[in-house]
Amino acid sequence: MHLVVNGQPKQFEGPLTAAGLLAVLDLDARAVVVELNRRIVRRPLLEQTQLDDGDEVELVHFVGGG
């Protein structure tokens, strides 16, 4: 399955949920926010949110800032 994650084209084994993507990328779901095609996926919905071929995913978190 082809996804664009944080602007980078990437290939993944499908099927894949949003929670599954975080697991594959070794990211902590408690500290990362998933935006799927410009819509935020609330944390309780990560497990049931299926990703589709061509989806654009943004993974963001808090960093130092003023």
Place this chain on the structure above:
Amino acid sequence: MSVGTDSPLVIGGHSFRSRLFVGTGKYADNAQMIAAIAASGAECVTVAVRRVNLDRSKAEGVLHHLDPVRYFLLANTAGCYSAEEAIRYARLGREAGFNDFVKLEVIGDQETLLPDVAGLLVAARELVADGFKVLAYTNDDLITALRLEELGCAAVMPLASPIGSGLGLLNPYSIRTIKRRLRVPVIVDAGVGTASDACLVMEQGVDGILMNTAIAEATHPIAMAEAMRHATESGRMAFLAGRMPRREVAAPSSPTGGMAG
């Protein structure tokens, strides 16, 4: 009179222990950041929302270092150049964080990082309607500050001088006027360079001050953080104490009578 007898700073229903708010950017490393924040005595610390770095085996966000129980994490929309972008980042920050507060920035110019006040008003309206407690970073302009208050912002944050400039408080009159006319808390945000700047800001009677670069880019950030804590408290105490009037002529402090003949 002491800072201990001062009324608490309440923004959007949250009571803050310290009137000094600090950023978490630009530090040499996380240990230095944590030590500086502790030395500053700040409760409210700002954070930015950015992409996770996928090229690292274990992405290190600031949440790995900052205890969200000890600190009130205030997400900003730094780096956003339109109302639409700022609204998007505010929502990402709310989802990433632990509260519905946002330090709203809509930047209008890359060189000065001065606010785009037209975009700011649009974004503030939308975010207030969406349930956010909006702390709006703005110019030292009374009319914009009044409009932000009318829109329902929880606090208005006029600048002392441009972000990261260290130029200090350029227009004390504007800041005093904004404070005098607004009912919501006024937090001066950006431009402080050293402790005397922070003290001078607080002496204007504002409710608080937010800084990042003045601490992080000091030669010794942890020591500067402590200096800023004292300066913020000193300026606040001096304001509450009420300064003497300015005179154009001297007034002797020692008795004028009783001089030896």
